Amino acid sequence: MDAYLIAIGTIAGIYLLLALGLNLQFGLTGLINFGHVGFFCVGAYTSAILSTKGVPIPLSLAAAAALAMLAAWPLGIISIRLREDYFAIVTLGFSEVVRLVVTSEGWLTNGVQGIAGIPRIFRAGGGEAQAVLMLGLTLAFCLISIVAMMRIVRSPFGRMIEAIRDNEEAVRSLGKEPARFKMQVLLLGSMLAGISGALYAHYIGYISPDQFIPFVTFQVWMAIIMGGVGRISGTIAGVLILMFFLEGSRFLRDVAPFIPEVSMASIRLGVIGLALILFTIYRPQGLMGDFTKR
Incomplete structure (x- = not known):
């Protein structure tokens, strides 16, 4: 059970880093990014390829x-001035292009077979000690990101991006260029x-292209959305x-053993989707949103 909880905590920390990045883009700035998994994929493959070739x-x-930021730069130049819905479509297309590239460029990424034998960050100690250290490192990255995000929110830069989210035209009328801040x-x-x-x-x-589908972004x-858009506590x-x-x-299999194993994956997605619908209906501002508003 301890190993299971450590594994869940590590994956939750990884998802938290992803969510903090998306909350910064959408929750604080209003950028509708449907291709967030593309940058997740770039980071995974970059580190996997380099580390398997002996890079520390x-x-x-x-x-x-650095490469995830570099991949975002031309995307931003091309599409950052687009309307929100067009920007969302472009980012979704970007994530699919990244996945197709890692699928087709087998000389670099090993194609659909993926990359196996990616080195562990911590190699000393037994399996449980490595897992605990990995959990600690992931939580340390999360803590640093949360503190940095809080400082951003309270800074002039944070107030500017929130103003862009609320009324981009008003910001432009004050002589500020929203595109620079959005980039x-x-x-x-x-x-x-x-x-x-x-x-x-x-x-x-081990990583393969099938692990970086748009469903990860959603x-x-x-x-x-369930936690509360624009709030760090809501993201957590x-x-x-x-x-x-x-x-x-x-x-669910223990509760309903009569459900076939093949159908269980679809039912799990249905349960998660139902939870999102209920949150949207009864708590549209999210769990940590403003309790004075509906």
Whole structure:
């Protein structure tokens, strides 16, 4: 049971990094990013490829963050001035392009067979000690990101991006260029996704293109919506709720043993979708949203 809880805590921390990046982009700035998993994929493959070729893992992690930001830069130049719905479509297309690239460029990514034997970040001690250290490292990244996010929210930069979210035209009328601030937010959120992807690759030890489908992005969207958009506490609560439903629904088989094993995956998705619908109806502002508003 301890090993199971440690594993769930590590995956929750990885999802939290992803959600913090998306909350910065959408919750604080209004950028509708449906391609967040693309940067997650870039970070995972960058660190996996480099570390399997003998590059020290700290450098691989740094490269994953840097390459995820580098991938976001041309995307931002092309699409950052687009309307919100068009930007969402472009980012979704970007994530699919990334997945197709890692599928087809087998000379680099090993194609559909994926990359196996990705080195663990911590190699000393037994399996349980490695798992605990990995959990600690993941939570340390989450804590640093949360503190940085809180400082951003309270800074002039944070007030500016919130103003862009609320009324971009008003910001432009004051002589400020929203595109510059939105680009910075896109890069920062992509960096967090790249780091989370690298941690995921080293924790799982194996990655393939099928692990980076758009559904991962929408799971993160579920988390920030259920927790409360634009709130750091809401992001944390939303990830915990998401993990509760993802893992709790695994035990549906014990409650309803008559359900065929093949159908259980679809039922799990249905349970998670129902939870999102109920949150949207009864708590549209999210669990940690303003309790004075409906």
